Amino acid sequence: MYKTSNGQAIKLGKELGKGGAANVYLHASDKSKAVKIFKPEILQKEVNLAKRIEKLNQLAQIADIEMPFGNAKKTIGAWPKDIVKDLSGNVVGYIMDTVNGGIDLAFIVGARDPTTAFLKYRSDPNYSSWLNYFLYQGRGLKNRFVLSYYLSLYFDKMYKLKAKNGARIELDICNFDIKPKNILASIENISGHNHIVPYILDLDNLTLKDIKHKLSPSSAQFTQEYRAPEGPIDKYYDYWSLAVLFYQLIFNQHPFDAVLGGTRFSDGTERDFFIKNKCFPWGRNRKFLSVGTQNDFRHGNFLKISSELQHLFIRAFDSDLPSQRPSMDEWSRGLLDFLQNNSVQFDRLFRYK
Numbered sequence: 001m002y003k004t005s006n007g008q009a010i011k012l013g014k015e016l017g018k019g020g021a022a023n024v025y026l027h028a029s030d031k032s033k034a035v036k037i038f039k040p041e042i043l044q045k046e047v048n049l050a051k052r053i054e055k056l057n058q059l060a061q062i063a064d065i066e067m068p069f070g071n072a073k074k075t076i077g078a079w080p081k082d083i084v085k086d087l088s089g090n091v092v093g094y095i096m097d098t099v100n101g102g103i104d105l106a107f108i109v110g111a112r113d114p115t116t117a118f119l120k121y122r123s124d125p126n127y128s129s130w131l132n133y134f135l136y137q138g139r140g141l142k143n144r145f146v147l148s149y150y151l152s153l154y155f156d157k158m159y160k161l162k163a164k165n166g167a168r169i170e171l172d173i174c175n176f177d178i179k180p181k182n183i184l185a186s187i188e189n190i191s192g193h194n195h196i197v198p199y200i201l202d203l204d205n206l207t208l209k210d211i212k213h214k215l216s217p218s219s220a221q222f223t224q225e226y227r228a229p230e231g232p233i234d235k236y237y238d239y240w241s242l243a244v245l246f247y248q249l250i251f252n253q254h255p256f257d258a259v260l261g262g263t264r265f266s267d268g269t270e271r272d273f274f275i276k277n278k279c280f281p282w283g284r285n286r287k288f289l290s291v292g293t294q295n296d297f298r299h300g301n302f303l304k305i306s307s308e309l310q311h312l313f314i315r316a317f318d319s320d321l322p323s324q325r326p327s328m329d330e331w332s333r334g335l336l337d338f339l340q341n342n343s344v345q346f347d348r349l350f351r352y353k
């Protein structure tokens, strides 16, 4: 049995998903709400969890966290709305809005084969629209650029948070544990048009820093594939994770996968080793590198995107300093320029085999 901050009982409905830290359920008597319940071992470590949830809840009341889609506005993530306590009064989780009809980006990133993509969700009413929108080919490719573009706008907003009245909020938020599983995308009909609408999840993991205080999880979650070489510190760490995600959405390949080390880097094939040694296939060491024959066409598609976007990827994965990685603002401009370039034929742009 669980309770809200003012003592109302919460009954858990069906499970919506789970991650490394928690399970998320539908609220049994209010399906518009989702309930995140942390695992005991996480609660033991996260002594300031209640404080962070409270702070995020307050922030959600005052900050402009909406994006326009057609004539509607969507909240850009699942923000904590209330804490959840167990019967002895310990904080064990929080309540947020349910994201309906969303698919996590891990499925979109890997959606290459129409016979297996989204198969787990074959009976979901959205199955065919996900196939239609996100399959890694022709039309799906353009939508993956669109998705990356929206995400760059979303995160730009997060890093330059403003109040609803437009005043800047003096607060840095970073270390989102950005990875496909922490982002959902749904196709929503808004006044007669279908829009791809992303949602950022797992917001409890982030760090909030103002001039006086820093509020962060005692053991921030991270995921190796999205972890920048320097580890989670600031927004530049997130810029790395986001660039990996954009690369995966666009090229259906992790930037450091299927890269071979040639002579100079022959002592390691681990992805981590390549990341640390600046072995991005299009970076400074490219003359020492090759890409695996099976997958080379995927990295090879890099040459088909605009040089503006190529440079953003190179800066993201091959800069000397984390602060040289492109900002979300630069990504959104680069992606929009490419999307608006009428001479780009997205359905014929890439090789898929």
Ligand SMILES: Nc1ncnc2c1ncn2[C@@H]1O[C@H](COP(=O)(O)OP(=O)(O)O)[C@@H](O)[C@H]1O
Pocket: 016, 017, 018, 019, 020, 021, 022, 023, 024, 034, 036, 078, 096, 097, 098, 099, 100, 104, 181, 182, 201, 202, 203
């Ligand atoms: N508001 C929500 N609406 C719908 N599904 C959600 C929501 N929040 C989380 N989920 C699902 O639950 C999974 C785990 O949630 P998450 O907050 O990422 O937990 P963890 O901190 O353990 O990673 C997500 O990957 C997603 O599939």
Ligand SMILES: [Mg+2]
Pocket: 019, 020, 181, 182, 202
């Ligand atoms: Mg998660």
